Amino acid sequence: MKTIRFRQVKLMLLGLLLSTSIFAQEEAKFEITPSADLVSSYVWRGVYQAGVSIQPSLTLSYGGLSLTAWGSTDFSTIGKEFDLTLGYEIGGFNIAFTDYWWGDEGIRYGNYKANHYFEGSIGYNFGESFPLSVEWNTMFGMDGDRKENGDHYYSTYVEAYYDFNVKGIDLTAGIGVSPWTGMYHREGKDGFALCALSLKASKDIRITDSFALPVFTEVIFAPN
Secondary structure, X not given: OOEOOOOOOOOOEOOEOOOOOOOOOOEOOEEEEEEEEEEOOEEEOOEEEEOOEEEEEEEEEEOOEEEEEEEEEOOOOOXXXXXXXXXXXXXXXXXXXXXXXXXXXXXXXXXXXXXXXEEEEEEEEOOOOOOEEEEEEEEEOOOOOEOOOOOEOOOEEEEEEEEEEEOOEEEEEEEEEEOOOOXXXXXXXXXXXXXXXXXXXEEEEEOOOXXXXXXXXXXXXXOO
Protein backbone atom coordinates (compact mmCIF):
# COMPACT_ATOMS: atom_id res chain seq x y z
CA MET A 1 0.00 0.00 0.00
CA LYS A 2 1.25 3.46 -0.71
CA THR A 3 1.98 6.10 1.89
CA ILE A 4 1.42 9.77 1.13
CA ARG A 5 2.95 12.52 3.26
CA PHE A 6 2.67 16.21 2.73
CA ARG A 7 5.14 18.72 4.13
CA GLN A 8 4.40 22.39 4.26
CA VAL A 9 7.52 24.47 3.95
CA LYS A 10 7.47 28.18 4.57
CA LEU A 11 10.12 30.13 2.75
CA MET A 12 11.24 33.63 3.75
CA LEU A 13 12.78 35.33 0.72
CA LEU A 14 14.90 38.53 1.10
CA GLY A 15 13.05 39.50 4.25
CA LEU A 16 9.74 39.79 2.44
CA LEU A 17 6.66 38.50 4.19
CA LEU A 18 6.13 35.83 1.62
CA SER A 19 5.17 32.26 2.42
CA THR A 20 4.63 29.45 -0.02
CA SER A 21 3.21 25.98 0.60
CA ILE A 22 5.14 23.25 -1.13
CA PHE A 23 3.85 19.70 -1.18
CA ALA A 24 6.47 16.99 -1.26
CA GLN A 25 6.10 14.25 -3.80
CA GLU A 26 4.70 10.93 -2.74
CA GLU A 27 7.23 8.82 -0.86
CA ALA A 28 7.63 5.71 -2.98
CA LYS A 29 8.14 2.41 -1.20
CA PHE A 30 8.57 -1.04 -2.74
CA GLU A 31 6.25 -3.67 -1.28
CA ILE A 32 5.50 -7.35 -1.89
CA THR A 33 2.03 -8.53 -0.89
CA PRO A 34 1.10 -12.24 -1.04
CA SER A 35 -2.43 -13.46 -0.31
CA ALA A 36 -4.84 -16.33 -0.98
CA ASP A 37 -8.58 -16.90 -0.78
CA LEU A 38 -10.50 -20.17 -0.45
CA VAL A 39 -14.00 -19.79 -1.87
CA SER A 40 -16.99 -22.15 -2.01
CA SER A 41 -17.67 -21.04 -5.59
CA TYR A 42 -16.14 -18.61 -8.05
CA VAL A 43 -18.49 -16.11 -9.70
CA TRP A 44 -16.98 -13.35 -11.85
CA ARG A 45 -19.05 -10.40 -13.04
CA GLY A 46 -22.27 -12.34 -12.63
CA VAL A 47 -20.99 -15.43 -14.46
CA TYR A 48 -20.39 -18.74 -12.65
CA GLN A 49 -16.82 -19.89 -13.28
CA ALA A 50 -16.11 -22.86 -11.00
CA GLY A 51 -16.91 -24.61 -7.73
CA VAL A 52 -14.72 -24.68 -4.62
CA SER A 53 -11.53 -22.85 -5.61
CA ILE A 54 -8.29 -21.61 -4.14
CA GLN A 55 -7.17 -18.21 -5.42
CA PRO A 56 -3.61 -17.10 -4.62
CA SER A 57 -2.15 -13.75 -5.63
CA LEU A 58 1.11 -11.84 -5.46
CA THR A 59 1.41 -8.06 -5.87
CA LEU A 60 4.59 -6.06 -6.39
CA SER A 61 4.09 -2.33 -5.86
CA TYR A 62 6.18 0.81 -5.93
CA GLY A 63 4.47 4.10 -5.28
CA GLY A 64 1.31 4.08 -7.36
CA LEU A 65 2.58 1.41 -9.77
CA SER A 66 1.67 -2.26 -9.22
CA LEU A 67 2.01 -5.63 -10.92
CA THR A 68 -0.31 -8.40 -9.74
CA ALA A 69 -0.34 -12.11 -10.57
CA TRP A 70 -3.64 -13.79 -9.63
CA GLY A 71 -4.71 -17.37 -10.09
CA SER A 72 -7.66 -19.67 -9.47
CA THR A 73 -8.07 -23.44 -9.57
CA ASP A 74 -11.07 -25.56 -8.64
CA PHE A 75 -9.01 -28.78 -8.34
CA SER A 76 -10.41 -30.11 -11.64
CA THR A 77 -8.91 -30.36 -15.12
CA ILE A 78 -10.59 -27.26 -16.58
CA GLY A 79 -11.28 -24.70 -13.85
CA LYS A 80 -7.96 -22.89 -14.13
CA GLU A 81 -7.25 -19.18 -14.49
CA PHE A 82 -4.12 -17.03 -14.39
CA ASP A 83 -4.22 -13.23 -14.75
CA LEU A 84 -1.52 -10.56 -14.89
CA THR A 85 -2.48 -6.95 -14.17
CA LEU A 86 -0.30 -3.87 -14.52
CA GLY A 87 -1.89 -0.89 -12.79
CA TYR A 88 -1.22 2.68 -11.76
CA GLU A 89 -3.05 4.73 -9.15
CA ILE A 90 -2.77 8.41 -8.37
CA GLY A 91 -5.15 10.18 -6.07
CA GLY A 92 -8.47 8.45 -6.55
CA PHE A 93 -7.85 7.58 -10.21
CA ASN A 94 -6.60 4.21 -11.37
CA ILE A 95 -5.83 2.66 -14.74
CA ALA A 96 -4.93 -0.96 -15.49
CA PHE A 97 -4.12 -3.45 -18.23
CA THR A 98 -4.97 -7.12 -17.63
CA ASP A 99 -4.06 -10.29 -19.51
CA TYR A 100 -6.63 -12.99 -18.62
CA TRP A 101 -5.98 -16.67 -19.27
CA TRP A 102 -8.62 -19.33 -18.72
CA GLY A 103 -7.43 -22.94 -18.73
CA ASP A 104 -10.58 -24.39 -20.27
CA GLU A 105 -10.21 -22.05 -23.25
CA GLY A 106 -6.56 -23.07 -23.61
CA ILE A 107 -7.46 -26.75 -23.70
CA ARG A 108 -10.13 -26.14 -26.32
CA TYR A 109 -8.22 -23.83 -28.66
CA GLY A 110 -4.59 -24.47 -27.82
CA ASN A 111 -3.25 -21.11 -28.97
CA TYR A 112 -2.33 -17.82 -27.32
CA LYS A 113 -4.70 -15.52 -29.20
CA ALA A 114 -7.70 -17.71 -28.45
CA ASN A 115 -7.20 -18.35 -24.75
CA HIS A 116 -5.97 -14.92 -23.66
CA TYR A 117 -8.15 -11.85 -23.25
CA PHE A 118 -6.75 -8.32 -22.99
CA GLU A 119 -8.63 -5.68 -21.02
CA GLY A 120 -8.15 -2.00 -20.30
CA SER A 121 -9.67 -0.47 -17.17
CA ILE A 122 -10.11 2.99 -15.73
CA GLY A 123 -11.71 3.83 -12.40
CA TYR A 124 -12.11 6.32 -9.61
CA ASN A 125 -12.49 6.04 -5.85
CA PHE A 126 -14.16 9.00 -4.16
CA GLY A 127 -12.40 8.47 -0.81
CA GLU A 128 -13.35 7.73 2.77
CA SER A 129 -15.89 10.55 3.06
CA PHE A 130 -17.90 9.03 0.20
CA PRO A 131 -16.67 5.41 -0.21
CA LEU A 132 -17.92 4.85 -3.75
CA SER A 133 -15.75 3.19 -6.43
CA VAL A 134 -16.63 3.13 -10.13
CA GLU A 135 -14.78 1.32 -12.92
CA TRP A 136 -15.05 0.86 -16.69
CA ASN A 137 -13.53 -2.31 -18.18
CA THR A 138 -13.29 -3.10 -21.93
CA MET A 139 -11.85 -6.18 -23.66
CA PHE A 140 -9.73 -5.69 -26.78
CA GLY A 141 -7.39 -7.67 -29.00
CA MET A 142 -7.02 -11.45 -29.17
CA ASP A 143 -9.57 -13.81 -30.74
CA GLY A 144 -11.76 -14.89 -27.84
CA ASP A 145 -13.90 -11.75 -27.80
CA ARG A 146 -15.08 -11.78 -31.43
CA LYS A 147 -18.38 -12.05 -33.24
CA GLU A 148 -19.06 -14.74 -35.83
CA ASN A 149 -18.10 -12.30 -38.60
CA GLY A 150 -14.72 -11.70 -36.96
CA ASP A 151 -15.41 -8.22 -35.57
CA HIS A 152 -14.54 -7.52 -31.95
CA TYR A 153 -17.32 -7.29 -29.39
CA TYR A 154 -15.22 -5.00 -27.20
CA SER A 155 -17.08 -6.59 -24.31
CA THR A 156 -17.50 -3.98 -21.60
CA TYR A 157 -18.35 -4.24 -17.93
CA VAL A 158 -19.14 -1.16 -15.84
CA GLU A 159 -19.26 -1.62 -12.08
CA ALA A 160 -19.82 0.46 -8.96
CA TYR A 161 -19.26 -0.44 -5.32
CA TYR A 162 -20.17 1.32 -2.08
CA ASP A 163 -18.56 0.40 1.25
CA PHE A 164 -20.21 0.81 4.64
CA ASN A 165 -20.16 -0.76 8.09
CA VAL A 166 -23.00 -2.15 10.21
CA LYS A 167 -22.35 -3.35 13.77
CA GLY A 168 -18.70 -4.09 13.09
CA ILE A 169 -19.33 -5.91 9.80
CA ASP A 170 -17.78 -4.41 6.65
CA LEU A 171 -20.36 -4.42 3.85
CA THR A 172 -19.95 -3.73 0.14
CA ALA A 173 -22.95 -3.22 -2.13
CA GLY A 174 -22.23 -3.58 -5.83
CA ILE A 175 -23.84 -3.32 -9.25
CA GLY A 176 -22.45 -4.38 -12.62
CA VAL A 177 -23.84 -3.70 -16.10
CA SER A 178 -22.78 -4.35 -19.69
CA PRO A 179 -23.78 -1.44 -21.97
CA TRP A 180 -23.76 -3.45 -25.21
CA THR A 181 -23.76 -7.05 -26.43
CA GLY A 182 -20.65 -9.03 -25.50
CA MET A 183 -19.21 -11.90 -23.53
CA TYR A 184 -21.33 -11.15 -20.45
CA HIS A 185 -24.61 -11.80 -22.27
CA ARG A 186 -26.48 -15.07 -22.31
CA GLU A 187 -27.34 -16.50 -25.71
CA GLY A 188 -30.09 -14.54 -27.41
CA LYS A 189 -29.65 -11.49 -25.16
CA ASP A 190 -28.56 -8.25 -26.85
CA GLY A 191 -27.97 -4.63 -25.88
CA PHE A 192 -27.80 -3.25 -22.35
CA ALA A 193 -27.73 -5.89 -19.62
CA LEU A 194 -27.88 -5.80 -15.82
CA CYS A 195 -25.25 -8.42 -15.00
CA ALA A 196 -24.96 -8.48 -11.22
CA LEU A 197 -26.30 -7.05 -7.99
CA SER A 198 -24.28 -8.08 -4.96
CA LEU A 199 -23.84 -7.59 -1.23
CA LYS A 200 -20.60 -8.72 0.40
CA ALA A 201 -20.00 -8.99 4.16
CA SER A 202 -16.45 -9.21 5.57
CA LYS A 203 -14.99 -9.55 9.06
CA ASP A 204 -11.65 -10.42 10.64
CA ILE A 205 -12.04 -13.19 13.24
CA ARG A 206 -9.40 -12.75 15.93
CA ILE A 207 -7.54 -16.02 16.59
CA THR A 208 -4.62 -14.72 18.66
CA ASP A 209 -3.27 -11.30 19.60
CA SER A 210 -1.15 -11.30 16.44
CA PHE A 211 -3.31 -13.27 14.00
CA ALA A 212 -6.81 -12.77 12.62
CA LEU A 213 -8.62 -14.85 10.00
CA PRO A 214 -10.41 -12.71 7.38
CA VAL A 215 -13.69 -14.26 6.23
CA PHE A 216 -16.35 -13.05 3.81
CA THR A 217 -19.63 -14.12 2.28
CA GLU A 218 -21.38 -12.66 -0.73
CA VAL A 219 -24.90 -12.79 -2.12
CA ILE A 220 -25.05 -12.29 -5.89
CA PHE A 221 -28.13 -11.83 -8.07
CA ALA A 222 -27.28 -12.25 -11.75
CA PRO A 223 -30.40 -11.62 -13.86
CA ASN A 224 -28.49 -11.82 -17.14
